[in-house]
Amino acid sequence: MSKFFKKLMPVLMALTLAAVIVVTGCNSTPTTITATATKTTSSTATVTATLTTNITSPSTIIATTPLPPTTVVTTLPPITQATSLTGSGATFPQPLYSQWFAEYATLTGVKINYNGVGSGAGITAITNGTVDFGASDALLTDAQLAAAQAAYGTLVTVPMTADAICIVYSLSGISSGQVKLTGDVLANIYLGTITKWNDPAIAALNPTLTLPNASITTIHRSDSSGTTNIYTNYLAKVSPTWVSTIGGAGFGTAVSWPTDAKGTGVGASGNAGVAGSVQSTPNSIGYVGLAYAIQNNLLYAQMKNAFGAYVSPSVASATMAANGFTLPNDMRIMVTNSADAGAYPITGFTWLLVYLNQNDQAKGKAIVNFLWWAIHTGQSDCPALNYVQLSSTAVLKAEVLVKSIKFQGVSLYSS
């Protein structure tokens, strides 16, 4: 009998190996990672139709829908909502979000886990369906929208808050007071054409400061970032040289930084990483959200806005910027380079990305409940953490977006 098995062994082994290879071949189809999942629902057509009628007729919404009472939702209906959610994306709003999630968990028991990995990774994660919601300060490009559409359908971008992006710096010899910068000078710093702190262009704007004769180390994001998107969007608006050097529209979540090639650029991961790098690298400059600048006691610059005034980043100046634009119904708008007198020019909204058609009712319910809480009660946390509260117009539009989130054709929102 053993002789028989001895002969059979090689055959068995070959068969097993073949089975292994076949199984691995079946598992590893390209669609596993580069997700082109096929989730078509027959109601997609009707849903998009409803969405269109709901969203793109502002007159019907504003005129016929009375202002909802500011119902503060503190107790939620008994439920079928999921008790845990995962989301990932932007680091820009993360201080606010982490406070929200902690509060929300104590309030309702729903545990929301969030990873700040950068807006780009958040968009990829929600497109791949590995998280329940994404977070981004960058609007999705057409290609990204198409990819999400092909994966799980339309993505709704619900605005959560807005904030200013501070130009932070660490200068030897200057421990307080603010450097004044214009968009043009800032662009030249990040283009690498202005290389030293005591360059005449910077000195001319800051006659009272003694700037050191040191090389400027420009800190930027190493990951795909919505903060970068807002920042470069501003630079593109104020500096044609920036646009022509970067190419394309001149802004994006990840650009090829000219100072990298010159050896004076450093990439850091996340808003926190940039703040930390500026903190520890002498004579450096970087861009971070207001919350991070204040939390880490970083010095930040006054920027000259489109009106011509030097404005310091603050909740007030950022609010003015955010409210100075006419908000579209889908809330997809960049609010940089505002021309209002008191507005801070480098400001941006940040959104949560949620699929219009949820395929898990419990999770969808939990998401909708949280979104509703966030755009109403959650907003009261904003000032203390240095974020902009959504204006009432913005809240109205956000409410419509939240109510449009459905499960099998039925809105998940219930008051």
Place this chain on the structure above:
Amino acid sequence: MLKSNSRNVSGLGDFVFSRLTLICSLVLIAILVNILVILIIQALPAIKEFGAAFLGSTTWNPVNDQYGALPAIYGTLLSSFLALIVAVPISIGAAIFLTEIAPVWLSNIASFVIEMLAAIPSVIIGLWALFVLIPAVRDPIEKWLGNTLGALPFFQGNQLGFGFLAAGIVLALMIIPIITAMSRDVLRAVPQAQREAMLALGATRWETIRKAVLPYGRSGLVGAVLLGLGRAMGETMAVAMVIGNAYRITPSLFSTGTTVPSKIANEFGEASGIQLSSLLELALILFVITLLVNIIARLLVWRMTAVKTGKD
């Protein structure tokens, strides 16, 4: 050796058990094969798109989807070789000391201490590097190097602290224990007769080592060094924290750069489409290079140190 086809394997229990162990081994092989297969399949779109130009191109631009591997490969090789330059003299010297010169008690304690270093997780070494090494590299080390050797292109440029020099030192710290331990085993395997013959001829201790021990153990020592190299090339966390993440090639050791593992760690979460495929092609290249280095290393070390067995 007791073979599975001997009369000792009989009955259902033995059959089931031996096949069970076979299946478990095949699982191990299946995992390895699966890793390779997935890397290849996912990298195919990028391979088709860029072909061999991928290896020579220096751009990495998600905006117009142009990717090239050269800076990442350069960074990996440069940081690993820097690590070797620092670590090999120290490790081989330490190994010689431990086997030839030190008394047994000292050798045991010293080996123990050096092996403790091997046990420290990479992220903790990265933490230490961030707060202790980078400031030290930025201020005394790079300043001094820039002042004295600044004429050479290797020591020019912004002294940020982050960069290849710091990465090289960190990697050196991580591979010293491996190279020392393996070299020590290799040198111990050199027959005592060789040493005694040399000493009988009137050679000094160092001449014995230089002429008899080292040449005998040469292949094993090279193997140990290659093992260290393989480890250095695959190292992710500590390097990602100190390398600075700039995608370019410059001769300067002060400059920031990228290595393949740190590029993957930084961008994998946000990549999709051809960018993801390019990242995985990078991973495949890394896999193949470390595979080759490890194979050569193992072959060289196996030749030197016999596998001890109780069976014959």
Place this chain on the structure above:
Amino acid sequence: MAHDGCKDWQRLIMYSSNLVARKWFNRFMLGLCALGAGLAIVFVCLMLGYILIQGVSFFNLDFLTHTAAPIGQTGGGMRNEIIGTLILVGLGSLIAVPLGMMTGIFLSEFANPLVASGVRFAADILAGVPSIVVGVFAYAIIVRPLHSYSAFSAGAALAIIMIPIVARTTEESMRLVPNSLREAALALGITRWRSVLSVVIPGAITGIATGIMLGVARIAGETAPLIFTAFGNSFGFDGLGKPIGALPLQIYRYAISPYKDWQQQAWAAAFLLSLLVLVISMAVRWLSRKRSS
């Protein structure tokens, strides 16, 4: 051996009648070697010492008992991450130990030499795969299809790293068990599989335990495989199918942040993790010393 490839200056030194010069050169080179060893030891002590001292100064009860606080707020701790690491290590071991041991048994007891060298080769290659690649692999085959980051995927990634370690040490320790034991068992009429389980393995148990502990020490500190699989969880362990936090991952995130409080927690976590790993390594060392004496 004494006559291979000498250059002129070496020949001069070697055969010179100037014994004193040779002796001094000898001392110099041996001194350099001692310097090498000394440098290595000094580096280790300095670094380890710094980590332990810095870490212990921030290591307090808050760190052990509190959960993570929202960003920018102080007073958080790493309780969930400590538990998470223990769970992940347990999960990884649960998968890796049976698979690894069975592979080791196969290699030492049942395989014919050709197959054995093939499996051994594969184990060595798997041991050399960069851990980031293992993480990417686990993401591709578990996280993507299941649409969820999970403790299970993280445990599987860690298991993949641990299996070759356990397999090789199991094989090597079992080979050290003398054949006479196996033959005695067979002579008594015990079946092969029975004898492996009840005679050979107990004989090799110290070595096998060593291998398992080495594997545990290795995976307790691994970060790269966790980046794409574990996700982190500020609310603690929520089930194997949900995200989970772990110490190395948290150290990485906190270390690169600018918040002093977070950096201090990272040091405390580094202290804890280093301590764990060092204790395991020392236990391994002690066990194997006993074995060889």
